[in-house]
Amino acid sequence: MSAAATSVLLAVVVAVVKGVLIIFVLMTAFAYLTLAERKVSARIQLRYGPNRVGPFGFLQPLADGVKLFTKEVTAPEGRDRFLYLLAPALAACAAMLAFSVIPINQTICIGGTHGAGPLSASCPGGYPLHWDLAHLNIGLLFILAITSLGVYSIFLGGWASNSKYPLLGALRSSAQLISYEMAVSFALLGPVLLAGSLNLETVVNQQHSLWFVFLQPMGFLLYFTGALAETNRLPFDLPEAEAELVAGYHTEYTGMHFGLFFMAEYINMVTVCSIATVMFLGGWMAPFFFLPTWLGPIWFVGKVVLLLLLMMWVRWTFPRLRYDRLMQFGWKVLLPLGLANLMLTSVFVALH
């Protein structure tokens, strides 16, 4: 076997292993995020939360999964059969795909000499083990593209259901996601300018002395607010505002079809929090200089979990914005602020 063939085979094997790992980890994260959400909300609301299935309710996600899988699937008459099935699948796929470019640790050089400097991603002569599935040079662009794809699933789901509440929910959602996509993109451009690269690993490496959250506090706040809207979380959960639209775009979904939407929501949470960690919170960097740096993935996961907890806290505290106010907020507050932030950053970068 030629060297070229070997390296191709190796790349394929590594990619498959990484892919399976990512799916496994994300599924588990989804399962236990639902449990965490219920536990956190219970603590906030003076309740106990699930504590019957397994010790401390740890097997609750399993029970939920069994329930969702064994539920009878009822679907509305007159639905668009193909799109009705496609929508939840698309939602879950888009949510997981976005994670493929997120580096959770720095590249490890196997058998070669590490590139210049401890934080370099290059590895001449050896095999560079990237800690993301696709080591793209345009990682951020890829993420923005894929998360936009999620809108289709919501919109198609609402449209294909042939029902009024889902349609209203889907209409709201597409408008909301498109407007917040803008603000989020502008917020993410700040770190990109500072790092001078769209590759997420490079962005993290550039934060080795100072996390971008300290240089871009406004950008971080904008991103986090926009991310709440992007993941349809309170106070921006308009598409599925349950008090108004019953369950929004997934009103007519049952069983695991609904489960896929649900999964997409939680995996999206993980994704946006990971992006925030990578872009603003220094990715796998240790939070304090005296902590060991080789625990990269641990620091990464810790930061993501903190952000997730913050999202839950927000959800169980605030009332919901009204749809028109939400759009106003997106276009008249977040977007101008994002633009201003971007301009200031550009000037700053140009002067340096």
Add this chain to the structure above:
Amino acid sequence: MARRPPIRGSGTPVREIPHQEGVPHLHPGGSGEFLDRIDSGEELLEINMGPQHPSTHGVLRLVLSLDGERVVACRPDIGYLHTGFEKSFESHTYQQCIPLTDRMDYLAPPINNLGFALTVEKLLGIEIPPRGQYIRVIVAELSRIASHLVWLGTHAMDLGATTMFMYCWRERDRILDIMEWISGVRMMTSFIRVGGLLADVPAEFVPMVKAFTADFPSKVDEYEGLLTNNPIWRQRTVGLGKMDAAMALGFGCSGATLRGSGVPYDVRKANPYSSYDHFDFEVPVGVNGDVFDRYLVRVREMREACRIIDQAVAGLPGGPVNTSDRKVVLPPRAEIDNSMESLIHHFKISTEGFRPPPGACYSAVESARGELGFLLVSDGGNRPYRCKVRGPSFSNLSALSQMVKGELVADVVAVVGSIDIILGDVDR
């Protein structure tokens, strides 16, 4: 043989009120404007909000005609919880009607008991001793707080603030504990009876109530801290579902829905009953008549109710709680052993109840939702000949279609929450 009171007079013919040009017709469809839009061929989206919907508070069905997300017309459709209580009253003795009243406005049952009991007592021409009246006031105000807590929790939950719901439940549970302690039942207490109370309160009652009222104002501060100055909450409620005083009066609104529009009408002040005139309390009124004002009025009412309870507990007189009229209230057990008359009274009340003199009377109380009136007609028998209940929720709900016209779908939920309807009270 059922005795029927003679029908006097020839009755007034129902006249057709001519439709005047320029005056909007108030009919369930909202106004004539709606029909015009249908005629013009404009396409509107009709959606059913309810009867199975998370935030129509029971089984209210709203038929909404939407232009985009804007409500063009809203037609409430009621009757999904029709129970025929008013008819049932006619086949129950007066005392047996008390449990039925519990189930009308099921969030504040003691106030319903009180309204019915006061009406029957008015028919009978009796008044109960001050201790009984004071305990009635305490129980009624406690249940007013409990009802307002349910309202606040669900109203906030409709607008997305889910946690408020559980916070409100926490305090409501303490009230239900008190109810359980005095009557054995948490919700449908039937504690207030014709001629007095189920029984005198146990010794633990006063300390329990005192502990609650000492604590409660700080809890209200907590709710207000979460909502009143929250910009999102304000955005969702200020200037929404506006109703001016004339409109509110025109629809016959009462309670906080009316007071939110600035009309200081409170039956407890306007027509004091059960010694409400002994207590010092304020009637909060709103200024703008919007959802936010109604919210403020109710929150303030909780504080005022707390003050009333404090005063009533502090000045709680001794003595009996029931009327001494042996024809109405069962004699004490010990008396039956010694007195033949008491035994006869016991037997008569237990088997037949009592017979108020023929006549009709109306009396109203301020329920958690507004003026709750009972019109009772007696033919001298042991059962009401006719009972008509003026449910405050019914009148308040009638104003809904005007209030939500031109608002967004999301606001319908807010407005429905702000008029605080109970479908058991609407349909009866």
